Amino acid sequence: MLYTNNMSRNGFSGFRRMTDAEERLERRTLTPFEQLRQQMNDIQGDGGILKEVVQPGEGRPVTENASVLMHYSGFLEYSQQPFETTTHLKHPRMMKLGRDVTLAGLELGLLTMRKGEFSRFLFQPQYAYGDMGCPPIIPAAAVVLYEVQILDFLDSGQVDDFTALSPAEQNTFPLSTLLEVINILRSFGNLCFKQSRYNGAKDRYKQAMLLLGNRDTQSDSEKESIKTAQLPLYLNLSLTELRLENPHKALKYGNKALEIDSGNTKALFRCGQAYLELCEYEHAQHCLLSAQAKKPFDSDINNLLRRAMISYKDSLDQEKDMYSKMFRGLKDPDSSAG
Template sequence: MNGNGLISSIRRRLNTEEQLRINNPSPFEYLHRHMDDVLGDGGILKEVVQPGQGPPVPQNASVLMHYSGFLEYSDRPFETTTNLKHPRMMKLGRDVTLAGLEMGLLTMQKGEFSRFLLQPQYAYGELGCPPFIPAAAVVLYEVQILDFLDSGQVDDFMALSLEEQNTVPLSTLLEVVHTLRSFGNRCFKQSRYDNAKDRYKQALMLLGNREAQSSAEKERIKTALLPVYLNLSLTELRLDSPHKALKYGNKALEIDSANTKALFRCGQVRQGFCLFAFSDKNSQRALRA
């Protein structure tokens, strides 16, 4: 067989193998056909399985999600959160460090379930992550966004000095406080009471540091303080700190002496822990409530 005949034979064999590959694609090749190119370079491919609603995940957000990572031909994930009843909030750029996954998350909405096929340069690189991720591995992530909070504003505000914080509009401070409370509430629902307490205490500190410029501002600050005191009171109760729970309940009553939640909370503390040594006016009212 002359040289040209050998080359023709090799070409025919390659064409046959290519046709077989097209007709019998690997799992990732099959997925590839049904996915959208996020960046335009083929490095991050996305398939929306279940659409979400609302705006996409913002930069620097903290995301509550379930996710699982797979290698090709593997039925079991090399990492997953689906076995957790309460996955933790993950901060983009800090807790989520895989470039492709982070970029993919920025395309998602609340409630969305999507798949992402990541090339090595957007995943674990040419070296992989032995012993679980081989070198130059393409990986698949399945992600469901449960919720997210825009924590970038909180980070920026907390980086300011006390003097700078007092020059920021009160409306911005109240937005930051609302986000911190939302973080705390999420932790509370997951029974992570220490984490919830930290968030509420941050909100309390920011409100306490604010220098009110008018009586109207002072009232808005008091209004914002009330739910924080109530949150702290219930959290301290869950942490078996009845004295602190009563303290924050009384703080709430100083703002609104008829507040039903505060009266009930103080009553819970006194009746549940038998703290009858307290004799202040608000505690007496709470006991009778």
């Protein structure tokens, strides 16, 4: 019985070796893209766009007319080097579907993806560069491979639709709709800020402020909601102006934030930064001491306060030295008489 079982196992192993060899032979006859097809899903139903999810994402799929922050690379078959890529960029730009993304297959593929997802797509010519291709880089009727990673996306289509309305039309929508648009614009601005695109960030924040300013508030609760939405925008604008080396404007927005929340630590810190840049050291100390009283162990506040105090002392010493030099050449009239 034991002998029979061994023979059975040996016979099965021999069969598997033969099958694996056949599979390897078959794979050698397939092109690289044909091998990829075997592990991909048809997302259109016509074989024109095949997809393989390498790393799943999270959240909802990319929305139509969204602005997408992504890395992507396009490959021709048998080519190890991409014919186009963004992977060398530290900060890829936001691309708006329907405007910046011009490849039909890529746009349709993006609509199946989620934030954080990394996927591969095979596009048939009708979803890529067509029968003509794009000489001299893309040959005629080329099938292309795209590797795509979604870093983030924003539903900018909702913003476009809302901002296209007149202020009167915007006021017909519930406040919740406006606040959704404001949050998208603020997120857009934050993405620009993280990429050091400060003018772009400022434009998004100011656009949000304009929409809030156009709102006809009817109740005290709506007015409070508007102020709550304005506060982070003022804080972000203040920091952005500091990055743009505009301390006067940074101070203006910091004070606007303090009008809404007089004890806001970030606003006090921003004003302290602005005053320090303007060499108004006494005012800087006042703001930073107020911030320190609320967050006594905050290292950023303490470090900036120390810097402001040193600068203030140095300025007083310089002022004292200047007056000393001014009067150094003057003598007492009585000592020079007779």
